[in-house]
Amino acid sequence: MTERMKQLGITRPELTSQEAGDLIGFLYTLGYFDRPGDAATGRKLFVDKKCSVCHTVGGVGGSVGPKLDSLKQFASPMYLASAMWNHGVAMAEAMKAQGIERPTMTPQELRDLSAYLAPATGRPAEGPLFVLPGRTEMGRSLFVEKGCVQCHKVGGTGGTLGPDLVAMSARRSPVEFAAAIWNKEPAMLKAMASQNVKVPQLSPEDMADLVAYLYSVGYFAGGGSIPRGWVVATSKGCLHCHGAYGERGKPASDLTRAKGLDSSAAVVAALWNHEVVTPTVAGKKVPWPTIQPKEMADLVTLLQSLQPRTP
Numbered sequence: 001m002t003e004r005m006k007q008l009g010i011t012r013p014e015l016t017s018q019e020a021g022d023l024i025g026f027l028y029t030l031g032y033f034d035r036p037g038d039a040a041t042g043r044k045l046f047v048d049k050k051c052s053v054c055h056t057v058g059g060v061g062g063s064v065g066p067k068l069d070s071l072k073q074f075a076s077p078m079y080l081a082s083a084m085w086n087h088g089v090a091m092a093e094a095m096k097a098q099g100i101e102r103p104t105m106t107p108q109e110l111r112d113l114s115a116y117l118a119p120a121t122g123r124p125a126e127g128p129l130f131v132l133p134g135r136t137e138m139g140r141s142l143f144v145e146k147g148c149v150q151c152h153k154v155g156g157t158g159g160t161l162g163p164d165l166v167a168m169s170a171r172r173s174p175v176e177f178a179a180a181i182w183n184k185e186p187a188m189l190k191a192m193a194s195q196n197v198k199v200p201q202l203s204p205e206d207m208a209d210l211v212a213y214l215y216s217v218g219y220f221a222g223g224g225s226i227p228r229g230w231v232v233a234t235s236k237g238c239l240h241c242h243g244a245y246g247e248r249g250k251p252a253s254d255l256t257r258a259k260g261l262d263s264s265a266a267v268v269a270a271l272w273n274h275e276v277v278t279p280t281v282a283g284k285k286v287p288w289p290t291i292q293p294k295e296m297a298d299l300v301t302l303l304q305s306l307q308p309r310t311p
Helices: 002-007 016-029 039-048 075-088 089-095 108-117 134-146 172-196 204-217 225-234 264-273 293-305
Strands: none
Touching: 002 134, 002 204, 039 108, 075 089, 075 108, 075 172, 075 204, 089 108, 089 172, 108 204, 225 293, 264 293
């Protein structure tokens, strides 16, 4: 990046810890908000997926299920996800009675269906549309209260009957989350029945909070290891230049005397602001090291542990 910035005549910027934190937060949430679907494709899917056998939109369709004309809330993926979950059992029974195979939905198909259903309604929304991120702490509580934790692990805590939601890349957009719920609901309901777990009802607010919690788990990464941090600092060449605990003969600053590394964002800012140098060992240039995410977590933990203690 430094070489390219020089070629373009861009001055390498300095970052404060607050700026680094804001930038990381912005980049992390880019995938949270879904892109719009295509209404014309959604209209076709409404027929192809057999939704029209049971539901009516614009006076066309079946009467087994409720009319969808008044559900303006379909503009919200949170409303859509909660509706699909809460009515999953009833819809499955209705489809079975009609001899319809339960269709699967890709996230894009669900985006397109939503784009078709939302404009198709003419009545005002019944209540708020839950489209913005929910409350992470409330989602953490709901994950336990609604029984999700009995089958699923998040952050190393929970049951093992279902998959670990972090390992399954739970950082999905709301529509991707809704599609996953629809596709996995039959298996989840079967597993819950085997464990005598009551199927919970989830309001749009609940769904927004749960999604926010699952989405945030990867953002607040688990702590690193100080011993592994020393290994990283050594293997990546940090200690070729930096001393520790008053060690002499090193060309760069003493890591144990560094200040202002009181947060992960502060460490990221410090690493970015670090002067770009080509280290040498025994008179030979050393390649610029690459650092894996887990190694960075260990290095951050180490650097924070070396912070001078206030008397």
